[in-house]
Amino acid sequence: MRSIWNGSVSFGLVSIPVKLMNATENHAISFRQIHLSDGGRIRYRKVCELDEEEVPASETVKAYEDADGTVIPVTDEDLASLPLPTAKTIEIEGFVPASAIDPLQLDSAYYLSANGVPAAKPYALLREALRRSGKVAVAKYALRGRERLGMLRVVDDVIAMHGLLWPDEIRAPEGVAPEAGVKVRDAELDLADALMNTLGDADLDTLHDDYREAVEELVAAKAAGEPVAEERAEEPEGKVIDLMAALESSVRAAKESHGEAGGHGGEVAEVHPIGSRRSGGAKKTGASSSKRAPSKKAAPKEGEARGTPAKKAPAKKSAAEKPAAKKAPAKKAAAAKKAPARKAAAKKTAEKKPAAKKAARGTRGRTSA
Structure with missing residues (x-):
């Protein structure tokens, strides 16, 4: 691992040279900005707003802007000359149970590595002292231009450090909780x-x-x-x-x-479609017409028993009348049509009976002759 900071841990009068390394890594996919029309890269350049010329990094320094708009330059040399013991040292301030640290304060995580062979013994001493006590160390250190709060704890055989937010950086949850009066049964x-x-x-x-x-x-x-x-996942309501x-x-x-x-509760209910009244009426009409069909075919059956071949025509007419009955959209219309159909069928049957009798007489006359 590549170290990001070199210094020492101050444990009373014991100084432990250490290297600071990131304990986490970011796996997020990074994108670049391009010009959509030609695919060219979009780049940002530092330009001075006075002369509108690009400024190299060697001529760029930090500055603090006062409330009245006054800009005060602050160089790296100015920051390095500050008389702070935490500039290159992790100062242990005390020890507390791990439960005393609010998880809201936890920030970045780092590993501390012993820097050199002489640092191995005091490093192992601090590690075992933390392990046996069951506590964590609270320390102060300076990194990236500001003093920070840290927590040292043991992870396997390594001393890890978590950056902590200062207590005044934790916001109170005012107006976040639900309104009073909500009861849970x-x-x-x-x-x-x-x-x-x-x-x-x-x-x-x-x-x-x-x-x-x-x-x-x-x-x-x-x-x-x-x-x-x-493919989109269903979003919960x-x-x-x-x-x-x-x-x-x-x-x-x-x-x-x-x-x-x-x-x-795991059974799945089945949903059956309900037919419309119109389709139900059509089915009933079809069923009634099919039930009445044998009565209409009664005359042809009598003729068939006597051997008269010309009596199959009424069966075709009655079959032709079935689709008309099925297409009836309403029960009243179907009933109105069925009444004339029955009368017509009765008349045809009445007309066929004398013809059948005449045919029978003719047959008997031929036989006697």
Whole structure:
């Protein structure tokens, strides 16, 4: 690891030469700004607002602007000459239990490495003293132009340091909490406890940055000229209508995701479509016409038994009348049409009976002859 600061840890009269290294790294994808029309890089140049000329880094210094607009230059030499013991030293101020540190104060994390062979023994001494006491050390140090607060603790066999915000940098949560008068019932707390127990312990090693992976896939697809898949996850609703129902659903979902039995609540209800009145009327009309069809075919059956071939025509007419009955949009219209149809069928049947009798007489006359 590359060190970002060299100095020493002051432990009473014991001085421990150390190197400071970043304990974390950023995996975020960095983008560059380009000109959309030609792809040229966008660059920022430091230009003096008086002569509008670019200023090199060697001629750029810090400055403090007063309330009245007065600008006071401050060089690196001015800052280095400050009589601060923390300029190159991590000054241990005392020791407290780790629980005494508010997590809101935690900032950047660093590793402290012994700088040189002579520093190994006092380094190990401080490490073991911290380990045995179960406490953390509170120290002050200077880094990047300002004095900071730090916390030293043991991580495996290494002394780690967390940057701490000063107490006056922590804002009070005024106006953040919900308004007074909100009451939580015991039943709701029981469901919340059940949900917490079902979710179980969080395994931080299994968590990863889904957004970064999605961005990497997007960049890879665009580089290969492939179409970008547009898949959007369902966004949860922000407004909770029924807290108890939401908790119960969450418990069931958590049990299912953990492979546990979801109970009767896990059953999925089936939705059946309901037919319209118009389609129902058409089905009934079709059913009634199909039931009446045998009565219309009664005359042809009598003729078929006597061997008369010309009596199949009424069956075709009755079959032709079925679609007309099925297309009826309303029950009243269908009923109105059925009445004339029945009368017509009755007349045809009456006309066919004398013809059948005449045919029978003719047949008997031929037989006797």
